[in-house]
Amino acid sequence: MNVIEQTPEAGPKGDHTVHGAIVSTSKWCAMIGLALITVLMLAEVVLRYFAGSPLGWNVSFIEKVLLPGIVFLGMPWGYAVGAHVAADVVYEKLPGKLQVAARWLSLIIVLAGLVALFLGGLVSMLEALKHGDIPPPLSSQLPIYSWIWRTFLPLGSLFTAVIVLLESRTFLKGGAA
Secondary structure (H helix, E strand, C coil): CCCCCCCCCCCCCCCHHHHHHHHHHHHHHHHHHHHHHHHHHHHHHHHHHCCCCCCCCHHHHHHHHHHHHHHHHCHHHHHHCCCCCCCHHHHCCCCHHHHHHHHHHHHHHHHHHHHHHHHHHHHHHHHHHHHCCCCCCCCCCCCCCHHHHHCHHHHHHHHHHHHHHHHHHHHHCCCCC
16 A cells, blocks of 8 residues: 555544544645646646747746645645654664653654744744745746745644644554554
């Protein structure tokens, strides 16, 4: 079964609608972003080499909007299906009590990292909003306010934290994360 088919339809007991909605939305954001990158790159190749008229704006759009969107908006889905780094080889050799401590430590580290990502992304987004950051006219970038795509980091980290917290009871008891 591939990662797309692994999307959990429901989270831990009592959290089915919130967990499922976040994970499903996250999955679709990532898949749509990847499809848009594919279409844009194909259009760029066709227009550049067959029509002699490249798009020009597509590289910055992919770099500043689509790739961060895939990474940060897809983060809750990646966490929910276990598409992240795990150190099972080391973990499984630990005694039971150390495994419990390792699970608690990893949960704390993950949540601390998500809080840091949320705060950093929020500060970046608010600064861009305050200053009205937008590419200059006649540049090779689409005139999209940068605060819009800078919301991906705080939103992705916030929703990933919700997924982590919803799955924490199962994870701390030794279930899959």
